[in-house]
Amino acid sequence: MFTGIITGVGRIADLHAQGSSLHHGKRLTIEAPPGYLDDVALGDSIALDGACMTVTSLDLPQQRFSIDISAESLARTTGLDQIGHRINLEKALRAHDRLGGHIVSGHVDGIGTVTRFAQVGESWELRVMAPPELGKYLAYKGSITVNGVSLTVNQVHDSAQGCEFSINLIPHTVHATSLGQLAVGSGVNLEIDTVARYVERMLSAGFTPSKETA
Numbered sequence: 001m002f003t004g005i006i007t008g009v010g011r012i013a014d015l016h017a018q019g020s021s022l023h024h025g026k027r028l029t030i031e032a033p034p035g036y037l038d039d040v041a042l043g044d045s046i047a048l049d050g051a052c053m054t055v056t057s058l059d060l061p062q063q064r065f066s067i068d069i070s071a072e073s074l075a076r077t078t079g080l081d082q083i084g085h086r087i088n089l090e091k092a093l094r095a096h097d098r099l100g101g102h103i104v105s106g107h108v109d110g111i112g113t114v115t116r117f118a119q120v121g122e123s124w125e126l127r128v129m130a131p132p133e134l135g136k137y138l139a140y141k142g143s144i145t146v147n148g149v150s151l152t153v154n155q156v157h158d159s160a161q162g163c164e165f166s167i168n169l170i171p172h173t174v175h176a177t178s179l180g181q182l183a184v185g186s187g188v189n190l191e192i193d194t195v196a197r198y199v200e201r202m203l204s205a206g207f208t209p210s211k212e213t214a
Contacts, residue, residue, distance in 0.1 A: 001089050001092060001093045001103065001104070001105065001106075002047050002052070002092060002093055002104040002105070002106050002148075002213070003093055003097070003098075003099050003100055003101040003102065003147065003150060004090070004101035004102060004104045004143075004145050004149055004150020004151075005090065005092070005100045005150060006037045006088045006089065006090055006148060006149055006176060006177045007036075007089060007090050007091055007177065008033045008089040009033065009086055009089065009176075009177060009178050010030045010032045010033065010036075010048075010086070010087050010089045010108070011030070011031045011084065011085070011086050011087070011118075012028055012029070012030060012031075012080070012082060012083050012084060012085045012087060013029045013030065013031040013064060013083070013146075014028070014029035014030075014083065015027070015028055015081060015082075015083050016029075018068065020214075022071060023071055024035070024147065025068060025069050025070040025071050025073070025074065026068075026069055026070050026081060027056075027066055027067070027069075028048075028066060028067050028068075028076065028080065029051075029064055029065070029066045029121050030048070030064060030065055030066070030087070030089075031062075031064050032063050032064065032065060032089065033063070033064060034063060035063075036063065037058060037060055037063060037065060037201060038060075039091075039102060040055060040058065040065065040091065041055070041058075042055055042056070042057070042058060044056060044091070044092065045091075045092040045103070045106070046065070046067070046089055046090065046091055046092070047085050047088075047090040047092075047106045047147070047148050048067070048080060048088070048089065049077070049078075049079050049080065049087045049088050049148050049178070049189050050077075050088070050104070050106065050108055050145050050146075050147050050148030050149075050189040050191055051069075051073060051077050051080065051105065051106060051107075051108050051148075052092075052105070052106025053067040053173075054068070055067060056068050057140060062078060069075065075116060076108055076111075077108050077111070077189050078111050078187035078188065078189060079147070079188075079189070085214070086179060086184065087120045087147075088147050088148040088178050088179075089119035089148075089150060090148055090175050098103055100150075101143075101150025102143040102145075102150050102193060102194075103129055103193075103194045104145050104148075104150060104191060105141040105191065105194065106191075107191060107206060108189045108190065108191055109134060109137075109186065109190055109191050109192050110130060110131045110133070110134050110190050110208060111130045111131070111145070111151070111187050111189060111190065112128040112129055112131070112187070112189075112190045113128065113129045113186070113187060113188075113189045114126065114127070114182050114183065114184055114185060114186040114188060115127045115128065115129050115164060116166075116182060116184060117182050117183060117184060117186075119179060120168075122170075122171060123168050123169055123170050123171065124127070124168070124169040124174055125166060125167070125168060125169075125196060126146070126166070126167045126168075126169055126179070126182065127164055127165070127166045127167075128146065128164065128165055128167070128188060128190070129161060129162045129163070129164045130162050130163045130164070130165060130190055131162050131163075132160075132161075132162045133202040134162075134163060134190065134192060135156075135162065136200055136201060137154065137193065137196040138153055138156050138163055138165050138192070138196075139153065139196070140153060140154070140155065140156060141153065141192040142156075142190065142193055142196065144165065144167070144190065144191075144193065145189075145190065145192075146179070146190060146212050147177070147178065147188050147189050148189070149173065149177050149179060151167045151169075151173075152167065152168075152213035153165050153166070153167060154166045154167060154168055160164060172193030186209070
């Protein structure tokens, strides 16, 4: 479980195929910021650009760790198969941590495409086209996770191509995460709000609270 509050920005330092076919995954070696791995152990969960992964090896002197990612996860995410790519890092939530963002599972629901990224005043406007099937989960002032970052939706526009939503990024978010490297056409990992997921399920199932549960 995560909160969408990025705690460091890493870099994909190495990439090794786990087999010879497209059905095999890859082993990623991530270079972390100095001191970031001091409280990390083998088996811990770390979200990479919003995708929850398990630490399989640690190299503390080099400040690097490795994860194994399946072919399925690679197919459903973006940016995790490029050496040199800067990625957002978040360690798993602990019981006594502050919930600064919103509840994030680390499971990517779809890949969006950046349609606009431009400075407006002291902030930046980020627009992303989400797949059509995610549109029903996006709402004005609702939460969305973009490359692991918990953000608030400012505008929503549905079309035949999908659901375009707009986000305002303050300077701190641009500088403290990898979102500052985005450009028009960039792919981004999206995770919808958990609450929206359950609301949609209840509505689609025709759930009606009984007197006992109301």
